[in-house]
Amino acid sequence: MSETETPRVKISCRNVWKIFGHDPQNTLNLIQNGMTKEEILEQTGHIIAVRDISFDVNEGEIFVIMGLSGSGKSTIIRCLNRLIDPTSGQIFIDDVDLATMNETEIRMTRRHQISMVFQQFALFPHRSVIDNVAYGLEVQGIPKAERRERAWEVLNMVGLKGWENYHTYELSGGMQQRVGLARALAVDPEILLMDEAFSALDPLIRRQMQDEFLNLLTQVHKTIIFITHDLSEALKMGERVAIMKDGLIVQLGSPEEIVIGPADDYVTEFVRDVPRSKVVPVRNIMKDPAVTLYSWQGPKVAVHEMRQNDVQYAFILDPGRRLRGVITRDEAKQAIKDGITRLSKLVKGNALQIGPNQPIEEVIPLAATSDNPVAVIDEDERLIGEILRTELLLGMTREDNGNDTKQ
Amino acid sequence: MTQNSNPPNKLVQKLQRHRKARWLFWAGTSGLILLLGWLFSSYYPESFYPPLAADPPWNLAFWVSEGMDWLIVNFAVIFDAIKLVTRWVLNSIEDSLLMLHEWSLLAIIVLWAWRLAGRRVAIFSGAAMYFIGMLGLWELCMSTLALIATAVLISMAMGIPIGILAARSDRINNTIRPVLDVMQTMPAFVYLIPAVMFFGLGNVPGVMATVIFAAPPAVRLTNLGIRQVPKDLVEAGHTFGSTDFQLLFKVQLPLALPSIMAGINQTIMLSLSMVVLAAMIAAGGLGREVYMALGQVDIGRGFVAGTTIVLVAMVLDRITQSLGQRGKRGTSAL
Ligand SMILES: Nc1ncnc2c1ncn2[C@@H]1O[C@H](COP(=O)(O)OP(=O)(O)O)[C@@H](O)[C@H]1O
Ligand SMILES: [Mg+2]
Numbered sequence: 001m002s003e004t005e006t007p008r009v010k011i012s013c014r015n016v017w018k019i020f021g022h023d024p025q026n027t028l029n030l031i032q033n034g035m036t037k038e039e040i041l042e043q044t045g046h047i048i049a050v051r052d053i054s055f056d057v058n059e060g061e062i063f064v065i066m067g068l069s070g071s072g073k074s075t076i077i078r079c080l081n082r083l084i085d086p087t088s089g090q091i092f093i094d095d096v097d098l099a100t101m102n103e104t105e106i107r108m109t110r111r112h113q114i115s116m117v118f119q120q121f122a123l124f125p126h127r128s129v130i131d132n133v134a135y136g137l138e139v140q141g142i143p144k145a146e147r148r149e150r151a152w153e154v155l156n157m158v159g160l161k162g163w164e165n166y167h168t169y170e171l172s173g174g175m176q177q178r179v180g181l182a183r184a185l186a187v188d189p190e191i192l193l194m195d196e197a198f199s200a201l202d203p204l205i206r207r208q209m210q211d212e213f214l215n216l217l218t219q220v221h222k223t224i225i226f227i228t229h230d231l232s233e234a235l236k237m238g239e240r241v242a243i244m245k246d247g248l249i250v251q252l253g254s255p256e257e258i259v260i261g262p263a264d265d266y267v268t269e270f271v272r273d274v275p276r277s278k279v280v281p282v283r284n285i286m287k288d289p290a291v292t293l294y295s296w297q298g299p300k301v302a303v304h305e306m307r308q309n310d311v312q313y314a315f316i317l318d319p320g321r322r323l324r325g326v327i328t329r330d331e332a333k334q335a336i337k338d339g340i341t342r343l344s345k346l347v348k349g350n351a352l353q354i355g356p357n358q359p360i361e362e363v364i365p366l367a368a369t370s371d372n373p374v375a376v377i378d379e380d381e382r383l384i385g386e387i388l389r390t391e392l393l394l395g396m397t398r399e400d401n402g403n404d405t406k407q
Numbered sequence: 408m409t410q411n412s413n414p415p416n417k418l419v420q421k422l423q424r425h426r427k428a429r430w431l432f433w434a435g436t437s438g439l440i441l442l443l444g445w446l447f448s449s450y451y452p453e454s455f456y457p458p459l460a461a462d463p464p465w466n467l468a469f470w471v472s473e474g475m476d477w478l479i480v481n482f483a484v485i486f487d488a489i490k491l492v493t494r495w496v497l498n499s500i501e502d503s504l505l506m507l508h509e510w511s512l513l514a515i516i517v518l519w520a521w522r523l524a525g526r527r528v529a530i531f532s533g534a535a536m537y538f539i540g541m542l543g544l545w546e547l548c549m550s551t552l553a554l555i556a557t558a559v560l561i562s563m564a565m566g567i568p569i570g571i572l573a574a575r576s577d578r579i580n581n582t583i584r585p586v587l588d589v590m591q592t593m594p595a596f597v598y599l600i601p602a603v604m605f606f607g608l609g610n611v612p613g614v615m616a617t618v619i620f621a622a623p624p625a626v627r628l629t630n631l632g633i634r635q636v637p638k639d640l641v642e643a644g645h646t647f648g649s650t651d652f653q654l655l656f657k658v659q660l661p662l663a664l665p666s667i668m669a670g671i672n673q674t675i676m677l678s679l680s681m682v683v684l685a686a687m688i689a690a691g692g693l694g695r696e697v698y699m700a701l702g703q704v705d706i707g708r709g710f711v712a713g714t715t716i717v718l719v720a721m722v723l724d725r726i727t728q729s730l731g732q733r734g735k736r737g738t739s740a741l
Contacts, residue, residue, distance in 0.1 A: 083645055111648030122643040126661040136647040138657070187647070 007058035009095075010191065010223045011080060016053045016089035018075050018247075021046030024087040037246065049075040050086070051247035062217070062224040064238030066231060066270075072247040073227045077193050080225065081114045082106050093191070111140050115184035119196035121176045123168040129179055130155065130164035136187035147186075154182045157216065174205040181213070185220065194226045198233065210236060231270050235259065235279050243267055255279050275361070276395065282363055283356035285395035286376045286385030289315055295324050295344035299335035302327060302343060313372055315351060315383055316343050322381040326351040326372050351375050356384060360395050363387055443467065475604055486605050493557065493611045501553035509545055513537065520722070524729035531725065535718040544693065544715050551692030551719065554685065555678045558614045562622035562674045567667065570629025571655065580630060587623040595620045595684055603688050613690025617681040624673035632666025633659045665732070672727040679720045693719070 019027050027046040037048050050072045057063040065073050078084040079091055082098055091098045093113065101109065115136065123132050130151050131138075137147035155164060158178040168176055177197060184192055198206045198213075210233065217224070226237050234241045235255040242252040243266075251263035259279040262268040291305045291314035306314055306329045314332075316324045325347040335346055352366045352374040366374050367389060376385040446467035479486065504512065513536050521529035539548050573580040598619045602612035636659050644658040660667075686694035693716050700709030 081646060083642060107648040107650065109648075110646060116643075116646040118639055118643060120639055122637075122639040124640060124643070124658060124662075126664075135657070139647055139649045139653050183647075 007061070009056045010059040010061075010093065011057040011063075011225070012090075012092040012095075013053055013055050013076070013079075014090040014092070016050055016076065016079060016091060017048070017087045018050035018072070018079060018084060019046050019048050019087045028088055048247055050079070052089070053244075053247075053249055054089075055242055055249065055252060057223060057225060059223055060221055062226055062237055062239050064226045064228060064234045064241040065244055066228055066234040066238075066241055067244030068229060071244040073229075073244055074195055075247075076244075077116075077195050077225055077227055080191075080193060081110055081116065111136065112187065113189055114191045114193060115187055115189040116193040116195065117177070117180045117184045117197040119199055121168075121173075121180045121200070123176055123179055123183070125167070125169055127168070128165050129160065129168055129171070132168055132179055133182045133186050135183060140187070151182070151186050154186045155179075157185070157219070158182045159212070172205075173201050174209060177201060177209065188220075189222070191223045191225070194224065196227050196229065199228060199230065206233070213237075231274060232278070235274065243270070256281060256284075260284070277361040277364070278359050280360050280395060281357045282354055282360060282376055282387060283385065285360060285391045286356065286387050287391060289375075289383060289386045291315070292317055292321075292383065293327070293343055294319065295342070295347060297343050298341045299332040299343065299346070302332040303329060303336065306332065315375055315386070316347055317383055320380075321383060323351055323353060323375050323377050323383045326375070328372070353377050354387075355379075360392065363392060367392055475601070479604060490606050490611050493561070493614055496560065497553055497557045497610055497614060500556050501550055504549040504553055505546065509540055513540070516722070520726050524726050528725045528729065532722045535722050539715050539718060542711055542715065544696070544712065547691075547693050547696055547712075548715060548719060551682055551694065551716070554610060554614060554617070554682065554690060554692055554694075555675065555723075558617035558621060558678045558681075559671065559674055561614065561618045562625050562678075563671060565618070566622045566625025566670070566674070567629045570626040570667075570670075571633065571660075573626065573630040574633035574659075583626065587626060590619055591623045595681055599684065599688050608689040610685075610690045612688050613681075613685030613694075616688070617678050617685055620681050621674045621677035624670045624677065625667075626670075628666045628670025628673070629663065632663025632670075635666065636662045668727065668730045672724065672730070675723050675727055676720060679716060679723070682716060 017028060018024075021027060021044065023044075024046065027040055027044055027048075030040060030044070031048070035043075037051075040046050040048060053072075053076055055063070065076065067073050075084060079086045080093075080098075082101075086099075093109065098106070098109075124135065127135070130148060133151035133155055134147040137150060142150075152164060155161060158181055160175060160178050160182065163171065163175065168179055171179065177200075180197070198209050201209060214237070226234075228234050228237070235258070238255055240253065241255055241258055242249045243258065243263075244250065245266050251258060251267050253261075256279055258267065259271050259274055259276060262271050290309045290311045293302050293305065293314045293316050295316055295318050302314060306312065311329075313326055313328045315326050318324050324344075327343065327346055331346065335343075340346065352370060352372060354363055354366065354374055354376055356376050356378065363374050367387070373389075374387040375383055376387060378384050507515070513533065516536055517529050517533040520532040539545055569583065573583050595616070598616040599612070602616040602619075606612040606615055640658060640662065641654065644654045649657065682690075682692065682694035683697045684694070686692075686698035689695075693712050696712035697709050697716070700706070700712060
């Protein structure tokens with residue numbers, strides 16, 4: 001996660017508005033004069049679907065937009081490939097302003113750069129599975145043999161080998177959406193727009209698709225805009241999540257930031273039922289290790305240190321502060337009796353360990369197997385903290401509001 | 408809260424706007440009719456109720472005739488060309504139908520019915536066509552089929568493109584709709600007059616009158632079929648960068664096919680219903696047989712020819728109906 005170079009911005013929305021009605025421009029003026037959304041609807045019949053939205057999406061990122069039905073998610077995502085023209089504001093893809101593109105340019109962008117996956121799949125019922133997948137290539141004018149070849153590869157990739165010649169309506173929902181995904185991937189786009197792509201699926205299938213999709217993304221490098229109304233899906237898929245309400249983005253941040261510090265009541269309501277343990281990373285509940293020992297020290301020092309700090313165990317580090325093991329007070333006492341002089345002799349690589357960015361959830365099974373604490377180590381195996389049982393329990397239950405979290 | 412109150416408000420607004428527009432439309436139409444009545448009123452001396460003091464500035468009936476004459480004289484080339492092409496199509500179809508041996512044509516019809524509509528329809532078609540042969544009406548039946556086929560071809564050639572245009576533009580749709588209504592509600596008889604004026608007597612004006620009467624369903628159901636293509640499929644088409652042309656041929660028309668087929672089915676049926684009327688302006692085939700029987704009050708002859716027309720209608724109906732259903736299988740399971 002700790003990238004040093006700043007990531008390249010792939011998509012940039014600048015103050016995008018979308019108003020539905022017969023005179024959106026005039027309505028925009030009314031808004032600037034201070035009329036509210038409700039007044040506008042009441043008096044002019046215009047619907048403000050998207051209000052002054054700005055965000056950047058980095059290349060290769062999964063950017064999630066979440067919100068209840070009617071909050072403007074579908075509208076904003078359709079602005080990104082200009083299925084809908086924004087009323088005002090700018091959208092840049094690779095620093096090119098979409099509004100400046102003519103019909104042909106926009107068509108080329110849609111053919112090669114941006115694909116979309118739909119909530120209700122939107123597969124063509126008059127085409128076989130493979131011809132659905134090949135559709136994008138077909139409109140590009142790619143010869144039949146070649147596009148089928150490519151479509152076949154993508155079908156394999158999404159796990160639909162052998163289903164090429166079926167009709168789409170013969171497939172289950174999950175399989176249909178794989179076809180939808182394959183159709184979008186077949187043109188090898190740089191950007192994938194997913195409008196509630198998994199929302200129509202059964203929970204079990206949905207989870208499976210989420211996992212497979214995330215797995216797939218390790219093979220293909222795409223920038224993803226992922227829309228959902230389901231918070232747990234948002235937190236699972238998103239590197240960053242924008243929460244929309246009534247056409248506005250009310251909060252934009254990492255899943256962790258959103259769960260720990262919901263920006264307002266609307267978000268709080270959303271995150272209330274989220275198990276913190278799924279989202280809050282271990283580093284939020286870890287403590288500095290009470291006692292650390294080095295492998296060249298002896299058991300006598302170990303016993304002394306542990307007694308001083310009133311603990312029953314200590315982590316053993318090598319000269320680079322890398323974690324080597326854990327030792328209990330009793331083991332140290334036994335070692336004294338056995339005449340062992342250096343702790344390195346006692347190192348068994350037996351410490352329970354976890355990375356700082358793992359969700360708390362993953363510590364629980366570790367902690368359950370042993371009385372010893374769990375060590376938190378960084379990528380270089382250096383000890384950076386420990387997790388105590390009490391903290392673990394607190395971390396799972398505490399109703400944080402973001403102000404009293406210790407980083 | 409707002410979400411609950413808004414839609415009704417919008418609805419009310421829309422309804423009000425609608426109601427106003429509709430009111431205007433009917434008021435305008437009524438006004439136009441009265442104006443026309445006034446303009447026509449000098450045609451018959453015993454005008455029912457001349458409400459206005461002034462005589463109308465023009466005798467409209469006179470001008471309609473004059474206008475027709477003018478058209479016929481000045482556009483004679485065009486009408487002749489249409490006539491020639493139509494007659495050529497008609498004759499080619501009829502010649503090819505007659506050129507095939509009766510038995511081979513019978514076989515073709517049965518096979519066709521079998522492939523498209525299944526065994527039952529195939530058996531029925533075979534029996535019906537054989538029956539017609541037995542009566543000795545085979546050749547007349549072929550003339551009628553040629554007449555219908557020509558009319559249907561022309562109806563499709565004009566109706567489907569117009570239907571496509573109507574589906575793409577509400578304005579065009581709104582303009583066309585009343586015209587179609589008039590075409591269908593006007594007694595078919597009325598079309599015989601201009602048809603004869605423009606194309607003389609014979610098969611060609613028969614075809615033309617038939618086209619006017621039978622084309623509207625082709626337009627309507629093409630329009631409807633395209634408009635009924637699910638919005639998200641059209642959106643998907645756009646998403647992948649289809650041109651309008653690609654969208655039409657790769658998405659909209661294939662999905663509208665069942666509806667278009669239903670339109671063609673209706674067009675065929677309406678064409679058949681025009682067969683006897685067309686005989687009044689000297690079109691041939693089974694229609695003339697009925698028409699002549701009518702003139703001679705020969706009930707038996709009329710009944711035989713009439714039955715034949717009904718059988719042809721049933722055969723064509725069964726076969727083309729299944730055409731629509733076949734297309735539908737792909738979409739209905741959506
Ligand atoms: N074509 C349209 N015409 C009028 N209003 C629309 C249109 N599309 C969407 N809306 C309205 O815009 C708002 C946002 O819709 P949408 O973007 O579909 O929300 P979401 O995808 O978050 O459910 C809704 O109030 C919806 O009714
Ligand atoms: Mg939506």
